Amino acid sequence: MAGSNEVNLNECKMVVPLNTWVLISSFKLAYNLLRRPDGTFNRHLAEFLDRKVPANLNPVDGVFSFDVLIDRATGLLCRIYRPATAEEPEPNIVELEKPVVGDVVPVIIFFHGGSFAHSSANSAIYDTLCRRLVGICKAVVVSVNYRRAPENRYPCAYDDGWTAFKWVNSRSWLQSRKDSKVHIYLAGDSSGGNIAHHVAARAVESGIDVLGNILLNPMFGGQERTESEKRLDGKYFVTLRDRDWYWRAFLPEGENRDHPACNPFGPNGRSLEGIKFPKSLVVVAGLDLIQDWQLAYVEGLRKAGKEVKLLYMEQATIGFYLLPNNNHFHTVMDEISEFVSSDC
Amino acid sequence: MVLYDSATLGGSCSGSSSSSSSSKPPPLQQRQQTQQDIDGFLAGAGYRVRSSELRKVAQRLERLETAMVNSPADLSQLASDTIHYNPSDLASWVDSLLSELTQPPTCPSEFIMDPVSNQTVVSDAWTTAEPHMPQVHQNISYEQQSLNNQLTVVPAMEEDSGIRLVHMLMTCAECVQRGDFSLATSCLEDMQGLLTRVNTVCGIGKVAGHFIDALSRRIFQGIGGGSVNGGSAYENELLYHHFYEACPYLKFAHFTANQAILEAFDGHDCVHVVDFNLMHGLQWPALIQALALRPGGPPLLRLTGIGPPSPDGRDSLREIGLRLAELARSVNVRFAFRGVAASRLEDVKPWMLQVNPKESVAVNSIMQLHRLLGSDPNRNSPIETVLSWIRSLNPKIMTVVEQEANHNQPGFLDRFTEALHYYSTMFDSLEACTVQPNKALAEIYIQREIANVVSCEGSARVERHEPLSKWRTRLSGAGFRPLHLGSNAYKQASMLLTLFSAEGYSVEENDGCLTLGWHSRPLIAASAWQAVSDGTADFPA
Numbered sequence: 001m002a003g004s005n006e007v008n009l010n011e012c013k014m015v016v017p018l019n020t021w022v023l024i025s026s027f028k029l030a031y032n033l034l035r036r037p038d039g040t041f042n043r044h045l046a047e048f049l050d051r052k053v054p055a056n057l058n059p060v061d062g063v064f065s066f067d068v069l070i071d072r073a074t075g076l077l078c079r080i081y082r083p084a085t086a087e088e089p090e091p092n093i094v095e096l097e098k099p100v101v102g103d104v105v106p107v108i109i110f111f112h113g114g115s116f117a118h119s120s121a122n123s124a125i126y127d128t129l130c131r132r133l134v135g136i137c138k139a140v141v142v143s144v145n146y147r148r149a150p151e152n153r154y155p156c157a158y159d160d161g162w163t164a165f166k167w168v169n170s171r172s173w174l175q176s177r178k179d180s181k182v183h184i185y186l187a188g189d190s191s192g193g194n195i196a197h198h199v200a201a202r203a204v205e206s207g208i209d210v211l212g213n214i215l216l217n218p219m220f221g222g223q224e225r226t227e228s229e230k231r232l233d234g235k236y237f238v239t240l241r242d243r244d245w246y247w248r249a250f251l252p253e254g255e256n257r258d259h260p261a262c263n264p265f266g267p268n269g270r271s272l273e274g275i276k277f278p279k280s281l282v283v284v285a286g287l288d289l290i291q292d293w294q295l296a297y298v299e300g301l302r303k304a305g306k307e308v309k310l311l312y313m314e315q316a317t318i319g320f321y322l323l324p325n326n327n328h329f330h331t332v333m334d335e336i337s338e339f340v341s342s343d344c
Numbered sequence: 345m346v347l348y349d350s351a352t353l354g355g356s357c358s359g360s361s362s363s364s365s366s367s368k369p370p371p372l373q374q375r376q377q378t379q380q381d382i383d384g385f386l387a388g389a390g391y392r393v394r395s396s397e398l399r400k401v402a403q404r405l406e407r408l409e410t411a412m413v414n415s416p417a418d419l420s421q422l423a424s425d426t427i428h429y430n431p432s433d434l435a436s437w438v439d440s441l442l443s444e445l446t447q448p449p450t451c452p453s454e455f456i457m458d459p460v461s462n463q464t465v466v467s468d469a470w471t472t473a474e475p476h477m478p479q480v481h482q483n484i485s486y487e488q489q490s491l492n493n494q495l496t497v498v499p500a501m502e503e504d505s506g507i508r509l510v511h512m513l514m515t516c517a518e519c520v521q522r523g524d525f526s527l528a529t530s531c532l533e534d535m536q537g538l539l540t541r542v543n544t545v546c547g548i549g550k551v552a553g554h555f556i557d558a559l560s561r562r563i564f565q566g567i568g569g570g571s572v573n574g575g576s577a578y579e580n581e582l583l584y585h586h587f588y589e590a591c592p593y594l595k596f597a598h599f600t601a602n603q604a605i606l607e608a609f610d611g612h613d614c615v616h617v618v619d620f621n622l623m624h625g626l627q628w629p630a631l632i633q634a635l636a637l638r639p640g641g642p643p644l645l646r647l648t649g650i651g652p653p654s655p656d657g658r659d660s661l662r663e664i665g666l667r668l669a670e671l672a673r674s675v676n677v678r679f680a681f682r683g684v685a686a687s688r689l690e691d692v693k694p695w696m697l698q699v700n701p702k703e704s705v706a707v708n709s710i711m712q713l714h715r716l717l718g719s720d721p722n723r724n725s726p727i728e729t730v731l732s733w734i735r736s737l738n739p740k741i742m743t744v745v746e747q748e749a750n751h752n753q754p755g756f757l758d759r760f761t762e763a764l765h766y767y768s769t770m771f772d773s774l775e776a777c778t779v780q781p782n783k784a785l786a787e788i789y790i791q792r793e794i795a796n797v798v799s800c801e802g803s804a805r806v807e808r809h810e811p812l813s814k815w816r817t818r819l820s821g822a823g824f825r826p827l828h829l830g831s832n833a834y835k836q837a838s839m840l841l842t843l844f845s846a847e848g849y850s851v852e853e854n855d856g857c858l859t860l861g862w863h864s865r866p867l868i869a870a871s872a873w874q875a876v877s878d879g880t881a882d883f884p885a
Contacts, residue, residue, distance in 0.1 A: 018398050019385050025405045026391075026434055029441075032412060033423035044835040045423055048853045049431045051390020054864065067864045075847055077863060122864055124390035323385045 012236045015287065015315050017325045024319045028237050031118060035245050041117055041150050051124040057096075059084035063131045066096050067122075070167045074147065076160050078167075079121045081134045081141040097171070103178040106139040106185055106211070106340045109161075109168055109199075111146065113190030115219060115246035116157060121145035125322050132324075133187070136333050137340040142168055146195065150249035154261050157191070157250075161199040169208055185212045185340060186278075189321065191250075193218025197264060197297075200278055210278040211343055214336055216321055217285050218294055221247055222263040223256050226292035236287040236317045243290065263293070265300030272304040279307035281339045283321075283332055286314035311335055391434045404438045411445040428831040430856040506548040509538050510764070513555055517760040520562060528563055532556065551771045554791045555764060558798035567801035575792070577652045577660070583789035584623050590786035591777050592845045593868045596837055596860040597710050598627040600870040601743035603833045605706045606634050608741035608872075612704040613643045618697055618737075620689060620712040622649030625664040627710070629671055636675035644678040648697050653685040661685060690716060690726035694733040705739040713815075714746055717808040731822040735875045741827060746815060748859055748869040751797045752808040763797045766867070773862035776846035812857055812869045824873040828856035 013021055030049050034042045055065040065081045085101065100107075110133065112119050112126040119126060121143040130141045146160035165184070168174060174182045184203075186196040193215035200210045221243060233240045244257075251259050258266045280301055284294045301308040313320065316328040324330070381394045393401055412419060426444050431437050516531035535556050542549040575583075588594040609615045615635075619627070628647060635642040647668065654660045661683025672679030686692045689712055699705055716727040734742060749766040753759045770790060774783065796807040810818075816826070837851045837858060852859045852866060859866035 013402075018402060019383050019393075022393065022398060022402050022405060022434070023386060023389055023391070025402070025409070026438070029405065029408055029412060030431075033419055036420040037418065042420060042423060044838050045428065045831055047838070047851075048428060048831045048834045051432060052852060053390065054866075069863060075863075079864075124388065128388050322389065325385055 012287075012317060015236075016317055016320070017323075020319070020323050020325060023323065024237050024317070027319075031242070034118075035242065039150060039245070039248055041249065043151065046118065050119065052120065052122045053124045053127045054122070055079055061131065061135065063134045065127070065131075071160075071163050074160065074163075076147075076163055077121065077145040078164055079127070079130070079143045079145070081130050081143070083134055083138065083140075097173045099173040100140060100176070102176060104176045104183060104343065105174070106137055106183050106343070107168060107174050108133055108137060108139045108141045108185045108187050108214075108340070109164060109196075110141050110143045111157075111161060111186075111188030111192030111195040111199075112143060113188065113192045113217075113219070114148070115243075116149040116191040116194075116250040117246055118148070129189075129322065132333065133336070136337040139185070139340060140174060149246070153249070153253075154251055154259075157195050158198045158202070158261075161195045162202055165199055165203055165208075181209075183343065184208075184210055185214060186210055187214035187216070187336075188218070189216035190318070191219045191246075192216075194220060194261070198261065201264075201272070201275070204276050204278070209276075212278050212339060213280040214339065215280060215282045215294075215297075216332070217283060217288055217318055218297065219246075219290070220262060220264070220293040220297050221257045221290060222266050222293060222296075223258045226290075228292040229289050232287065232289035232291075236289070238289050238318060240289065265296060265303075269300070272301070272306060275304075277301070277304070277306045279309075279339075281309050281311065281335060283311045283313065283335075285316035285318060285320060285328075286312060287317045309335075309339070386434070390432060392432050393434050397435060401435050401438060404435070404442060408438055408442050408445070411442060415445055426831075429828040431853065432855050505538060505542045506552075509535060509542060509548060509552045512538065513552060513559075513764065514757075514761065516559055517757050520559065520760075521756040525563055528559070532560055532563070547772075548768070551764070551768045554767070554794050555760075555798065557791075558795045561795060562799035565799070567799060568804050577654060580652075581623050581660075583785055583792070585626070586782035586785035587789040588626055590780060590783045591774050592841055592849060593860060594626070594710070595840070595844070596851070597745040597868060597870060598630065599840060600829065600833055600837055600858055601708055601710070601745060601872075602627065602631045602634065603836065604743050604827065604829060604872040605631060605708070605741055606638075608706060608827070609635070609643060609704055610638075612740070614646075614700070614703045615643045615706065616646040616648065616699060616703040617706045617708060618648045618650070618699075618739075620650050620707070620709040622651040622661060622664055622683070625649065625668050627708070628668055632668065632672050632677055632679070633675060636677045642675075642677040644680075645672065646680045646682070646703065648682045648684060650684045650686055650689065650692055652687050659683065688715075688726075690730055692730075694737060697737070699737050705737050707734050707737070707739045707742040709743065710745045711747060713744060714752070714808045714810060715806045717752055717810065718803050718805065727818070728822065731819070731824075735823050738875050738877070740874065742824065742873040742875075743870070744815065744819070744873060745868060745870045746812075747809040748811055748861070748866045749809040750811050750814075752810050760798060763794060767794050769862050769865050770867055773846075773848065773867070776848050776862075812854060812859070812871065815869075815871065819873055823876050825876050826856050827872040827874050829853075829858045829870065829872060834858055 016024070034046045036042065055067045057064050057066060062084050063081055064084055065079055067077055067079050070076050070078055080096075082100075110126075110130055112121060112123065114123075121127075122145070126143060130143050133139060133141050142164065144161060144164040146164075147156040149157075165186075168184060169182050171182065176183050186200050186203075188194070188196040196213050196215055197218065200213050203210050225240070229240055229243075232238075247257050247262055251257070251262060257263060258268050260266070260268045260270060263269060280298075282294065282298050282301075284291050284298075288294070295310075298308055298310045311332060313328040313331070316326075320326055320328045321332055381396055383393050383395045383398060386393050415422070422444065426441065428437065429440065512531055512535050516528050516535065519525070519528035519531060535552070539549065539553060539556065542552070544550055544553050584594075605617065617628075617631070619625075632645065635645060647665070649661055649664065651661050662681075665681030665683055669679050669681055682698065684692060684696050686696075713727065713730075716725075716730055718726070747766075750762050751759055751766070753762070767790060771787070774786065774790075777783065793807050796805060797809075800806075820826075831853075834851055834853055837860070841849045841851065841860075848863055850861055850863065852861065854866070854869070857869055857871040859869045861867045
């Protein structure tokens with residue numbers, strides 16, 4: 001139909017359910033209002049518009065949550081999601097940090113998406129997603145409220161991820177009975193997927209095991225324009241212009257998209273050969289314009305001899321995992337469950 | 345271990361229709377049907393859209409996108425200038441943006457041309473995009489959702505002792521609820537002992553001490569209030585003033601209410617503010633100054649301040665009035681003040697306020713309405729009486745600020761638990777503020793609230809805080825509809841906080857209302873209301 005620069009509304013309507021289209025479109029339009037051409041961000045309006053939910057000590061569908069301030073200096077909050085047990089269907093306040101029960105209890109450290117600039121751990125869409133993860137993985141989920149761009153550029157988000165990782169790893173109440181260690185998985189969507197990768201790299205460098213990485217539509221990029229970027233620009237909710245804006249907002253000033261944060265296997269990247277990098281589950285949406293970078297990431301892992309499973313969802317757009325109203329959603333959730341439980 | 349708690353449902357939706365054009369709340373049954381029609385998936389994401397309206401909202405979104413693309417203006421500037429309201433009501437939000445973008449006469453021709461054929465194209469595309477999976481409509485009844493507890497745990501130095509202390513407080517409260525006072529007493533003794541080993545200057549030790557005191561009072565002095573409520577008006581005003589200075593809660597309340605009142609009074613020349621609790625009149629200088637600077641000039645402002653009678657023959661209300669009149673004179677605002685002395689709000693009769701039918705009235709209630717919730721089976725419920733006469737004044741706006749907590753539950757243990765969390769959070773936030781000589785007095789102010797919630801019952805218990813969701817139901821049922829606080833108020837509140845307070849405070853938007861809290865826990869909620877003009881109200885059964 002129209003050229004890639006024009007607004008092309010028709011194609012994305014055909015491939016997603018109506019309510020998904022409404023949700024993602026309203027995000028898209030709201031986000032367009034928040035990004036300023038000079039690289040600054042309308043944070044007040046962003047926080048005003050974001051739909052948030054409080055933590056909830058009363059279990060809902062078998063999951064309860066509470067917030068923890070893990071670093072007073074930076075105000076780093078995490079939201080912890082735990083399954084309610086049969087013995088303690090309604091936890092009282094002294095039992096929040098009761099030891100997890102089980103030989104092997106996976107702990108998933110989750111980094112929400114938002115292209116490094118949007119959303120929070122207590123955003124409704126991510127609260128919902130984390131609750132689901134608890135159920136399908138029988139895991140404790142720790143959602144990290146990392147500092148966002150452009151106010152906090154690289155490496156703040158990674159530093160916060162690392163702080164949260166160390167905190168989780170040092171909680172005795174999160175240890176699995178089998179080996180008195182915390183069984184950690186890292187997960188994230190969009191920018192969160194990117195953060196998961198970098199935190200995993202730092203973890204293994206420090207000699208701490210990570211059992212697996214789960215990257216949902218992870219945000220990677222590079223200086224070059226790939227075929228998928230050119231072909232899909234503007235077609236399915238996302239434009240190259242906005243991708244560029246978010247990288248400019250996150251990366252250190254003056255850096256380009258071949259910075260290793262953005263392009264870990266690019267010209268400035270570092271090889272993972274010989275490093276005990278965890279197995280990865282990488283989900284790529286076939287209608288995501290940055291898929292070439294995501295596929296290059298998978299290739300990079302493979303070349304370095306790392307275990308990686310690619311889930312390429314052909315007709316999926318960004319955000320398909322936010323509403324459980326499509327087949328891709330259920331496929332991916334099953335795979336995640338399998339990925340995490342295979343260590344038990 | 346310091347514990348925080350919240351009883352709010354952030355992002356939850358009220359039963360009343362928010363910015364629709366209907367002028368009165370729909371009857372209860374209709375409202376329930378409407379709720380069942382809401383798209384369950386979007387509700388989970390914090391948006392309230394009727395399934396039957398999804399298609400229409402989608403079309404409007406498309407038009408909005410086209411308008412945005414074709415807009416000659418810098419979008420981000422437009423976004424800053426526009427006031428956004430209640431994002432949960434997606435349809436209204438989209439419509440308001442659409443009208444912002446399509447109003448100027450420089451509307452690009454591509455947009456105006458062929459609206460009919462555009463719509464035909466759109467609807468064709470939507471028919472074929474119908475999902476093949478059946479949509480599951482989740483029945484979500486927001487009014488039925490029970491209040492939830494939220495907790496933030498802050499690791500402190502004495503974790504184990506802190507946890508033990510909390511455990512013991514809960515046990516003691518449970519004994520009290522059961523009527524086992526001998527066990528409760530021995531609990532108290534144990535806790536006093538533990539307190540000596542815990543840091544009582546900050547953290548859990550500090551707030552636990554106040555709760556232990558309150559429990560002692562209840563057990564040994566009974567539930568009649570006595571020394572808790574015995575403070576003089578002068579003392580109360582002093583403590584209030586220090587609480588105002590030490591932390592941002594009251595400043596936020598005043599600021600947000602003033603902003604809403606200012607907007608409501610736009611275009612009106614005779615305005616009358618009724619303040620349910622004048623205290624030192626701290627709220628009003630800012631409004632007087634804002635009115636002075638109003639384009640088109642200030643209105644005639646009347647202020648009626650309600651407060652307790654002064655015991656010693658001084659007319660303290662009048663003194664405050666005189667000072668405010670001085671200020672008004674200095675900025676050329678025509679001003680008149682009237683004091684109404686009453687020990688209880690329910691003793692005030694509307695004729696005492698002398699409202700002139702030609703005036704625009706604003707009723708301002710900062711943490712007063714909850715005091716009317718005490719029930720006496722022999723009398724009409726005071727809250728209903730007061731809300732009824734407020735409504736009869738037909739105010740342009742009623743600003744309501746209340747503690748965002750569920751401290752009016754009938755069960756003692758539940759109330760105690762809620763209060764422990766709420767006040768732990770509040771004390772923690774106070775610690776973050778700059779150390780001032782008056783911080784200690786601010787703490788006594790809060791301590792008095794704790795004592796009232798925990799150790800009093802019946803008419804002595806006046807601190808009957810209820811959360812926003814309950815106030816929404818109550819006020820809608822009494823014939824009020826919400827006036828939404830917008831993104832401009834939100835932004836200014838956020839900015840003020842950054843300027844004057846410590847890191848860690850957060851303003852949140854909640855379905856047209858604003859809350860101020862510490863980290864992720866809202867502690868105080870501000871909302872604005874207007875009397876529904878026609879028909880009778882639905883009084884709660």
